[in-house]
Amino acid sequence: MMELVSLQDMAQTAVLGSSLGDNRPTYIYKVVLLGSTSVGKSSLAYRYVKNDFKESLPTVGCSFFTQTVQLETATIKLEIWDTAGQEKYHSVCHLYYRGAHAALLVYDLTNKETLNRAKQWLTELEKEFLPDEIVIALVGNKTDLADEREVAAEEGEEFARNRSLLFMETSAKSNHQVNDIFMAIGKVWDGSRIPHPLAKLVMLSALCSLSAQELLRREGEKAPVPSRGGGQRLDLGTRRGRMGCCRI
Amino acid sequence: MAADVHKKKGWEVPNGSLAPGNGQHAERSESPTPGLAQGTEPGKGQSAGQEGAMFVHTRSYEDLTSPEDGGAVVRSPEERRGEPAEPTSMEQISKDFSELSTQLTGMALDLEEEMRQSQEGKLEPSPQATRHDSVLSGKEEEDVTMDTWRMHRKHVFVLSEAGKPVYSRYGSEEALSSTMGVMMALVSFLEAEKNAIRSIHADGYKVVFVRKSPLVLVAVARTRQSEQEIAHELLYIYYQILSLLTWTQLNHIFQQKQNYDLRRLLAGSERITDNLLDLMAHDPSFLMGAVRCLPLAASVRDAVSTSLQQAKAKSLVFSILLSGNQLVSLVRKKDQFLHPIDLHLLFNLISSSSSFREGEAWTPICLPKFNSSGFFHAHISYLEQEMDLCLLLVSTDREDFFTVSDCKRRFQERLRRRGVHHALQEALRTPFYSVAQVGIPDLRHFIYKSKSSGLFTSPEIEAPYVREEEKERLLGLYQYLHSRAHNSSRPLKNIYFTGPRENLLAWVTSAFELYICYSPLGTKAGAISAVNKLMKWIRKEEDRLFILTPQTY
Incomplete structure (x- = not known):
């Protein structure tokens, strides 16, 4: 399946968006942001998706964003689930991280307690996922508040190294490394995991079964039940569906 | 007849098998x-x-x-x-x-696990996180020993039966723990005598108690509201808490641990409660127990409703389109009714958070008057960035995010195809109408509620009620008339009130309630002819001011 993929002129096809010429597969990656309340999860998501910053109020439940990323060998559609950090939503959070391909554990580097909370999230994720099922990144946010720093960069970094997590310090406010961290999680999938596409695709389509069904349905109500390998081309289907939306 | x-x-069950x-x-x-x-x-x-x-x-x-x-x-x-x-x-x-109850079991188990952990001290809340949150919600913590704190016109306190603070409108809960202790002592003292405290009236203040086990709600007010109305507001606060936690979960928590600090679970939601109290002080919806519609040409509203109706999904119970705190359209599942209190809570939730402006929100929410034991899942999003039009899709299935999200897309598409987008935009530009449109010179303002539909209409509050205090004073007058009309021991049907700055008239029938406010120079006869004219005008405009044909899926 991957042979179809590799040597296309990706820049061209991406712009034209032609469903015939673009042979790069489209993957849907579910990314979930977890962490204490007011560490900046929503701000990170907002910065990444809208490239803007504004003070926001606590998230209610969960906010959902999508963003499409063009990588050399694939198009990745990120589904970003920005969860609420408040404790009352804790018990529904598993709803949001279930089936995730990547998790950003966000802490506020001016508040040590939030790092501990991020570590608790890690423990929870480790219970739910096998190690190669999910990419986990530890993110220390608010580098713009350097004066109030309570957590040294080394501390976060060392913890991340010991537990094989990606690590980055960011600032949603001053737009520091926000794009980078999302790209980094995308690349882990693109690079290290794609050499075994078949196995991965089976897993992907199983994990995405909900969205896969949904997307296929969008393409046309008559679409058959998605086959196991169907995950690869889902987004192309959507694109066709969108272009033809007026005749539905 | x-x-x-x-x-x-309407009551007949189609298959005849269910009584x-x-x-x-x-x-x-x-x-x-x-x-x-x-x-x-x-x-x-x-x-x-x-x-x-x-x-x-x-x-x-x-x-x-x-x-x-x-x-x-x-x-x-x-x-x-x-x-x-x-x-x-x-x-x-x-x-x-x-399905709801099965979901709830999962919820309760989760909570049990969490509470077990918290007893082991694993998840103890960080005081810092709480502080951060309250800073973020913009709530200035006042010094409760200062006179300014005492001067507030209405205080609202929520406490647990163990006397632990849960919420205070002004000032930090910690600083008020001894005050709340006294309140609980008062409640318990009378209960020991098999009696119940309902209110204390002294020195222009009313202290009203509402007991909703496992919570106690107390208001200390020097407004013109009756004890009944203050208690009604406290009930709204109680329902607000239920909408976040469900009645079942709330009880479960306190059964497990009597001295549980509920602020942990409510952290970050104080602003929702604050906002509700602010709204209740300004918006007659709560007093009327009814909902206001955005004035909209019937053809446009029908097109919107039909589009909403067509964008349905199996798990959807209610599709609601709203603008500000006004209803644009509501489509419901057959045989399922939304209580105005539940709708008010939804309006309040949306108006108290800016986070719905971005992306699509998916949140568990309990509609306490509908079913206080389970969560629905609500999909909340604004249709367009610059347009104050919020779509709320209430689903029974928490797994159905993508299906419901697709309903939104289909709704927007249908809206576009019907070409009502422009008309809707136009209507949003003037969300309120002026009382001058009625054409009665002395008429300053009115509220008309249709009891059967649970909807009311009311023009914009204009001069001389310009300043905030003036607006509140007008609402206070309505509150007074309302409380006299609905006094449980001596209800009144017609009230004519002559004040130094305005005259008011209230008329309550089994079908509607009408409150009008007009010039202090007007006469009683003038007021009665104004009422007749006004009723004719409302009748003429009713398809614009109300939703006459509610849709079901």
Whole structure:
């Protein structure tokens, strides 16, 4: 399946968006942001998706964003689930991280307690996922508040190294490394995991079964039940569906 | 009587196998006397039966006049279930939404696990996180020893039965723990005597207690509101807390751990409660127990409603389109009714958070008047960045995010195809109408509520009520008339009130309630002819001011 993929002129096809010429597969990656309340999860998501910053109020439940990323060998559609950090939503959070391909554990580097909370999230994720099922990144946010720093960069970094997590310090406010961290999680999938596409695709389509069904349905109500390998081309289907939306 | 026959039809169960539940009888007894004002009452739906109604019929004070208001008696869930005032029968709901209860079991288990952990000290809350949160919510923590704190016109406190602070409108809860201790002591002292404290009146203040086990709600007010109305507001606060936690979870928590600090679970939601209290001080919706519609040409509203109706999904129970705190359209599942209190809570949730402006929100929410034991999942999003038009899709299935999200897309597409987008935008530019449109020179303001539809209409508050205090004073006058009209021991049908700065008239029938405010120089005869003119005007405009044909999926 991957042979179809590799040597296309990706820049061209991406712009034209032609469903015939673009042979790069489209993957849907579910990314979930977890962490204490007011560490900046929503701000990170907002910065990444809208490239803007504004003070926001606590998230209610969960906010959902999508963003499409063009990588050399694939198009990745990120589904970003920005969860609420408040404790009352804790018990529904598993709803949001279930089936995730990547998790950003966000802490506020001016508040040590939030790092501990991020570590608790890690423990929870480790219970739910096998190690190669999910990419986990530890993110220390608010580098713009350097004066109030309570957590040294080394501390976060060392913890991340010991537990094989990606690590980055960011600032949603001053737009520091926000794009980078999302790209980094995308690349882990693109690079290290794609050499075994078949196995991965089976897993992907199983994990995405909900969205896969949904997307296929969008393409046309008559679409058959998605086959196991169907995950690869889902987004192309959507694109066709969108272009033809007026005749539905 | 034709209307009566029509009404009966609505109660018939199509397959004939199910006997109507208790709740249905309760609903019926609450509907206005058929025939009495039918056809003369503007703002009423075209079909006379409950089927055509938007909401469960309601009286503003049903919560207070129902036997539930015993106060001191701690009631078990079984007892509560049997309440005649409960608008929708619990049996019916549990049948229709059995999924909800299964979800809830999961929820409760989660919580149990969490509480077990918290007892082991693993998840103890960080005081810092709480502080951060309250800073973020913009709530200035006042010094409770200062005079400015004492000067607030209305304080609201929520505490647990162990006397632990849960919420305070002003000042930090910690600083008030001894005050709340005293409040709990007062409550317990009278309960020990098999009695219940309801209010204390002294020195221009009213201290009102509402006991809703496992919580106690207390207001200290020097407003013109009656004790009943203050208690009504406290009930709203109680429902607000339920909408975040569910009644079942709230009880479960305190059964497990009597001295649980509920602020942990409510952290980050204080602003929702604050906002509700602010809204109640300004918006007559809460007083009326009804919902205001965005004035909209009937053809446009029909197109919007049809688009909403067509963008349905199996798990959807309610599709609501709103702008500001006004309803644009509501489509509901057949046989399921949304209580105005639940809708008010949804309006409040949306108006108290800016986070819905971005992306699509998916959040568990309990509609306490519908079913206080389970969560729905609500999909909340704004249709366009710069447009104050929020779509709320309430689903029974928490796994259905993508299906529901697709409903939104389909709705927008249909809206575009019907070409009403522009008209809708135009209507949003003037969300309120001016009282001058009615053409009665002395008329300053009015509120007209159609009881059967649960909707009301009211023009913009204009001069001389420009300043905030003036607006509140006007609402205070309405509150006063309302409380006199609905006094449980001596209700009044007509009230003529002559004040130094304005005259008011209230007229309450079984079909509608009308409150008008007009110039202090006007005469009583003038007021009565104004009422007649106004009723004619509302009748003429009713298809713009009300939703006459509520849709179901």
